[in-house]
Amino acid sequence: MTAIYNIYREMKKKICVFCSSSDRIAEVYHQTADRLAELIVDNGDELVYGGSDVGLMRRLAKQVKNRGGNITGIIPQKIFDKNLANSELDKLIVAPDMQSRNSICSWC
Numbered sequence: 509m510t511a512i513y514n515i516y517r518e519m520k521k522k523i524c525v526f527c528s529s530s531d532r533i534a535e536v537y538h539q540t541a542d543r544l545a546e547l548i549v550d551n552g553d554e555l556v557y558g559g560s561d562v563g564l565m566r567r568l569a570k571q572v573k574n575r576g577g578n579i580t581g582i583i584p585q586k587i588f589d590k591n592l593a594n595s596e597l598d599k600l601i602v603a604p605d606m607q608s609r610n611s612i613c614s615w616c
Contacts, residue, residue: 522580522616523548524556528564538567545571556616558609559583559601561594569594580616584609 527541541564548555555572558565559581569579573596580599584606587593593600603609 521551521553522556523553524613524616525568526610526613527557527568529558529560530563531567533564537564541568542571544568545575545577548572549575549577554578554580554598556580556582556613558613559594559597560587560592562592566594569597582609582612582616 525544528537545555545568549572555569555577557569557579560566560583561569569581572579578598579594579596580601581594581597582601582603583593584603586605588602593602601612603612
């Protein structure tokens with residue numbers, strides 16, 4: 509069982525995070541995003557998130573990228589058309605709508 513556990517720990521995981529598009533939230537959420545970014549990168553995992561460059565989503569993605577991590581963004585077409593996509597992503601998927609984005613995020 510230990511060998512299986514060790515293999516699982518060494519596998520790169522995709523961590524999907526749903527978080528706020530607003531900055532107007534308690535500081536504890538910003539601190540938690542910073543800590544989560546640290547854990548994702550330190551474990552060699554990849555961040556999958558909403559893909560926009562606003563609010564807590566921007567903060568989390570920026571922290572992951574600053575630490576050398578990989579990021580996939582999944583953004584609805586309507587938000588992409590407003591030029592709110594993060595330009596520093598490793599991969600960007602544009603979904604037709606919010607419901608599709610949420611479904612795609614759950615597959616990752």
